[in-house]
Amino acid sequence: MTARCLKAVELGTNVRTRRSLFGGVAGIAACASFAGPLKAFARPHHHAAHAAKAAAAPVAEAPAGTPANTPIGPFDTVARWAYVVDYDTGAVLLDKASDERMAPSSLTKMMTAYIVFGMLATGRLRLEQSLPVSEKAWRTQGSKMFVPLGQSVLVSDLIQGMLIQSGNDACIVLAEGIAGSEERFVAMMNEEAPKLGMMNSHFLNVTGLPADGHYMTARDVATVASHLIRDFPQYYHYFGELEFTYNHIRQGNRNVLVDKGLADGLKTGHTDAGGFGLCASSKRNGNRVIVVINGTSSSNERAHEGERLMFWAFANFENATLFRRGQVVDSAPVWMGERRQVPLVAGADIVMTLPVGWQQRSHIAVDYASPVIAPVTKGQVCGALVISAPNMADIRVPLEAGESVAKLGLVARAMTRLGHGPAQ
Numbered sequence: 001m002t003a004r005c006l007k008a009v010e011l012g013t014n015v016r017t018r019r020s021l022f023g024g025v026a027g028i029a030a031c032a033s034f035a036g037p038l039k040a041f042a043r044p045h046h047h048a049a050h051a052a053k054a055a056a057a058p059v060a061e062a063p064a065g066t067p068a069n070t071p072i073g074p075f076d077t078v079a080r081w082a083y084v085v086d087y088d089t090g091a092v093l094l095d096k097a098s099d100e101r102m103a104p105s106s107l108t109k110m111m112t113a114y115i116v117f118g119m120l121a122t123g124r125l126r127l128e129q130s131l132p133v134s135e136k137a138w139r140t141q142g143s144k145m146f147v148p149l150g151q152s153v154l155v156s157d158l159i160q161g162m163l164i165q166s167g168n169d170a171c172i173v174l175a176e177g178i179a180g181s182e183e184r185f186v187a188m189m190n191e192e193a194p195k196l197g198m199m200n201s202h203f204l205n206v207t208g209l210p211a212d213g214h215y216m217t218a219r220d221v222a223t224v225a226s227h228l229i230r231d232f233p234q235y236y237h238y239f240g241e242l243e244f245t246y247n248h249i250r251q252g253n254r255n256v257l258v259d260k261g262l263a264d265g266l267k268t269g270h271t272d273a274g275g276f277g278l279c280a281s282s283k284r285n286g287n288r289v290i291v292v293i294n295g296t297s298s299s300n301e302r303a304h305e306g307e308r309l310m311f312w313a314f315a316n317f318e319n320a321t322l323f324r325r326g327q328v329v330d331s332a333p334v335w336m337g338e339r340r341q342v343p344l345v346a347g348a349d350i351v352m353t354l355p356v357g358w359q360q361r362s363h364i365a366v367d368y369a370s371p372v373i374a375p376v377t378k379g380q381v382c383g384a385l386v387i388s389a390p391n392m393a394d395i396r397v398p399l400e401a402g403e404s405v406a407k408l409g410l411v412a413r414a415m416t417r418l419g420h421g422p423a424q
Helices: 024-035 049-056 105-121 135-139 155-163 168-179 182-196 218-231 236-240 299-316 410-417
Strands: 015-023 066-068 075-077 081-086 092-096 130-132 152-154 243-246 249-252 265-271 275-284 287-296 317-323 328-335 341-346 350-355 363-370 381-388 395-401
Touching: 066 092, 075 092, 075 299, 081 218, 081 299, 092 299, 105 155, 105 168, 105 182, 105 218, 105 265, 105 275, 130 155, 130 168, 135 168, 152 155, 155 168, 155 236, 155 243, 168 182, 182 218, 218 236, 218 265, 218 275, 218 287, 236 265, 275 299, 287 299, 299 317, 317 381, 328 363, 328 381, 341 381, 350 381, 350 395, 363 395
Parallel strands: none
Antiparallel strands: 015 363, 066 075, 081 092, 081 287, 130 152, 243 249, 265 275, 275 287, 317 350, 328 341, 341 395, 363 381, 381 395
């Protein structure tokens, strides 16, 4: 619908106005006229040759399981916990018990790595530095890098041992070398986690070995993954290396999605309490997605389900740039202002993650109080861009005043109220 000025507006009464910009099939053309071409979307491609063959195959049918919530309806997954999010926009694509506490197993090492990378970035730790191996580190059970007792190991090797080989011993050496003890390093993890937005995690060790009271949520796992990618791009490559040889022992990356070229990181984990878990990220055609699953029954099921959710995310969602920062979206009338209208602009690039085919099903409008009462300050939030689509809650994005509008002087305001001033 097109908004019409009501009589109340002429009297200076503030009413709510919603103006349609575009919707349905015409939407994509209108979007393009405002913001340039939408980001291209294509089905995922793979880097490895054998993965390219898999890409041509149809996506496997959903296994029996309880459904996760998605913007396009329920989606079955065998994972007990699952969370899929778009890295750039933060849009949640899939959610199953994402705020339920779970045993994170070796997904814990992502938080350990965040602290280590922070030390490197500030110069308090160096890649070429060597750290001593204690008896505690040497005796640590579970997956191992096989560090030698009584010797020292390069930090760069320890990072590879921690992230590629999932070495518990490497984690202990790093923690003791940085903080003096694992306990003090764990305190650093618990202090940093809420600063990153991880509001439902608590760590008791640096490895993820079973411990009562040691937990994360799937949402928090995705949060630390996002921070690792954004805050330390110079170190992110460690998560994607395919193998590492230390002490004459070669071990491959335990993340099958990385090995198959379907992801460029991050980590896997397994304990009896948490089952088999995975956090993986992939960037395709300019868009990056983070997938977290935990509680699957085997390494094969973990790999299959992680791959299936990654395919599903890229096949069903796309990012669209609707407006660029500073672009005029609409104009709103101003009451008692030196100018009769104020442009409504995007305060930042408006990039939305929407279901594929949204152009044919969506409706885009602006919503604002009409008229806007002078004075108006540039940057003042005056309305919202509203995106509506079937089976989705409305998405509202603030719109700002593109320029300042001063209030009329006393005489001009009086003349306007008497009907002798400029129309408002």
